[in-house]
Every structure is written in C-alpha cells, then in structure tokens.
Amino acid sequence: MQRGIAWLLLLCMLLFAVPAMAQESFTMAGYDDSSVGHVWEDNLFFQRMEEKTGVHFTFDQSTEYSEWQQKKESMFASGELPEVLFKAELSTEEILRYYEAGQLLDLRPYIESCMPNLSALLAEHPDWEAAITLPDGSIPALPTLNPLQNNNAMWINQTWLDTLGLDMPTDAESLAEVLRAFKTQDPNRNGKQDEVPLSYMGMWDLRFLGHAFGLVSNDYGVYLDDQGQVQTTLNTDENRAFLTWLHELWEEELLDHDGFTTMDTLRQITDSDAVMTYGVFFGPTPLNLVPASALDEYVLLPPLEYQGQQIYRDLLGDVVPGSFALTSACQDPETMLRWVDYLYSVEGSRLAQSGLEGVEYTINADGTWYWIADIETVASSVLADATIADGANTPGYYPVELQLSYDSSDTQRMVSAMQELKTYTVLPYPMVYLSAEDQARVNEIQLELGSYSETAMIRFVTGDIPLDDSSWSAYTSQLENLHLQEMLTIWQKAVD
Secondary structure (H helix, E strand, O other), X not given: OOOOOOOOOOOOOOOOOOOOOOOEEEEEEEEOOHXXXXXOOOOHHHHHHHHHHOEEEEEEEEOOHHHHHHHHHHHHHHOOOOOEEEOOOOOHHHHHHHHHOOOEOOOHHHHHHHOHHHHHHHHHOHHHHHHHOOOOOOOOOEXXXXXXXXXXXXXXXXXHHHHHOOOOOOOHHHHHHHHHHHHHOOOOOOXXXXXXXXXXXXXXXXXXXXXXXXXXXXXXOEEEOOOOOEEEOOOOHHHHHHHHHXXXXXXXXXXXXXXXOOOHHHHOOOOOOOOOOEEEEEXXXXXXXXXHHHHHHEEEOOOOOEOOEOOEEOOOXXXXXXXXXXXXXXXXXXXXXXXXXXXXOHHHXXXXXXXXXXXXXXXXXXXXXXXXXXXXXXXXXXXXXXXXXXXXXXXXXXXXXXXXXXXXXXXXXXXXHHHHHHOXXXXXXXXXXXXXXXXXXXXXXXXXXXXXXXXXXXHXXXXXXXXXXXXXXXXXXXHHHOOHHHHHHHHHHHHO
C-alpha cells in the first residue's frame, strides 16, 4: 500500500470489550514489507488481541513481496497450508484459482452468524459485497474497506495562485493559462526561472489529466458505459484531442521534460527550507513530493470540467480484495472469523491503526486525538511496534470519521480534500473475477497492447511522432492488430 496518506492518517481507538474465548492457537502466514518494521511475533497489536480473545498465532511472516509471492505458490502447490492468511495480498485470479482447487474456504456461510460488524457493512453497501463475491456466490477472501483509499490526486500551489492573482483553473484551457503564468512570472519569487509548471511521472500520471477531455478509464484503457457496455478510451477522438493538447503543453515547456524519464526519488524536495519549484503535480498527498513544511502551500485541484461535467478516476475504489482468507487447513473458522470481525468495527480500526489510548495516543475533549510520543518516535518505533495497519493491506474497515479526527490542521485539510475529490470520482470498471484462462489471455494481450499504446502516446506528446490523420490511423489500426477487440470481449464477458 502506498504510504502517502496512510501513515499521516493513522488513527486512534478506545480499547474494546469482546466476549472472552478459550485459548486457541492458529498458524498464520502473510506479508508485511520490511520497510514498515512490523515483526508480528513481537507486535503489540497481536498481543493485545490475544489478551482479549484468547487467540494465539504461530507466525510465518514474509517481509519481501517477491518472497511472499513465491511462498504462496509453494504453499498452495504442496498443500502444506497455514490456517490463516493475513495481509494476504491475494489477487482476484489467485482467489478464484485457490478456491476452485478447494484450498480456500467459502466464508459466506459464516459471515452473518460470526461477523456482525462486516455483515452490517455489507448490508449497507451492496456494491462492497458484490466486489468480494465470486460468480457462484461464494466469498473465499475478506477485504480491506476504505472509502478514502489513496488516489492519484492533482495538487496545485495555492501560494503561487495567490501571488500571481490567479483563480483556480476550471478546465483544460484555464489550466494551460495558469501553467503559462507559473512558468513565466516567477511565482516563487526567487528571481530564477526554476519553476516546473506541471510535474508528473510517465504517461500513467498524465492519463489522470485526461478527465479534462472526458477520459476516465482503468489501467487497461477500459471503462463501462451507462448501458453496461465495455468501451475503451485508447482509440477515441477525445484521446486524440487530449494528446494534441499535451503536445502543445510540451512544446511550451509547461510539462516537465524529465517526466518520462525521471524517478520519484529524484523529484522529491526534502529540505524544509527549500524554495518550492512545483506548480501542479500528482500524488496521494503533497507529501509524496514536498516536505511537511510546504503542506500549507498546496491544495487539491478539483477535477476540471468537460462538457459541463467534473469526473475523475477512482483509482482503487472502496474495496481491496484478498486481505484475509482461511485455508482448507483451518478446523475452526468460526473462532477465526469472530477474531477478524473486530477489525471491521470502529474500535478495531483504532486498535490496528493507533494502538491503545493512554499508551500510544490521547483523546481530546472534542474527540480529536494526538500521539503521546513525538512524531519522530512515532515514525521510528510506535507505528512498527504497536500498530499493524500500515504496510500491506490489513483486513478491516477504515471509517472516514476516524480519518478526520487526528489533531492536525494539515491532516484534516488533506482528508477533507480527499473527501471532496471522492464526490467526483467514478470507478471506471467494476471488480470482476476472470477465469484462469481469460486472465492468462488478458495478460498476454496487455503485454503487447499496453506497451505499444503507452509508448505511442508518449511519442505523440513529445512530437517524436507528429499527430496527424495518417499517424493516428496507423496507431488505431495497430491497436486492433494487437487484439484490442478481443480484450474488450473478455472484459464484457466478465461483466455479463
């Protein structure tokens, strides 16, 4: 999981009371990256849960993603399975494949009786239930539920707008005018033309800007229209107009000319005393690119209008599937599901994200909270030792109201901005479960189709290929040659 908004918004809780259970031990395997510092055997989250529930675990934790992927394949191939998969990072393809092999349990029969918290959430949000349900009605894996998932938002330097007396841009044309002013009018007032009007990382970032031309699709360039038909943005007139506009920005040096070749670490400004040089950029929060001292300079750039509408891509949706599962080795699914159901409550979310009141954090009279330790100690040890929520996706629920309760004006402003963005977002294509055969074919097609379309669009933007009738016709013809229609047919079948 990206840490942009996650570590900033880690939340608080009041310790809960649940019915005591008899001591029972389970084997648990899963993934938590070494960078977050969680050691499950020593982590206070598991110890506190054991004190309340009587459930003990023997852990098999992977700390590298590639290691976990290999271990998953090995476990399921050999049949030597742990009982519980936690922070499992199961893809939809893996969920379907392992369930059809009889190696994951169907949890649906237990949810109503053993999981009142999750059951209530699914009843309130039928789309969440649909997202975790296989075509045969089974639910072999439980999700992370977060109505404010990280998104690739656009952030604009409000200080520069104020300095230059500019209004917030509202469409592609007014954005271009703002970028021109950022480039030529020295908005950071250092006497140098060092401003980067629009910074980005590759065509992936820039495609989020396509909403200004009505283009909102997933990473395959696919979306579902209002009639339930699968469509693509790759070969449309709107995409051609968008790429033509980007080329104009490129020619005026309003787009960062290093944007297709640089790395994020090379763009980051880490010096809190540095002069800001970025006008507009993409990321979950401004912290992805600028230091905390510059947070108050940047605000969310609301989605730009196109034909009277403001729409933006919802990157992840509310549901991340495959965070938790029980294998065929589990002999007591009821106990284990009661244990994990706590994480789908407000109190459980607090425990996972912030530890214990009075130990790791304090609650103010107004309901906001703050860390007891200084922020450096929190970042270096408290998050690693007393919480479990950051790192890989944790099963559970992340209520918006808790994300707003951290006692920091910057944090509250960022969360409020993400709430605002959410009002404009659409999930281009629903979560579906492809058969192993269809998934393999999609992967095969996308390997060539995705690479070709992205490279071609980059070359159109930079002018390496002039975008005219002839080159556009050649581009769209090659998309067909690379099985675009077959790809759309597969996605349509999955929806149907």
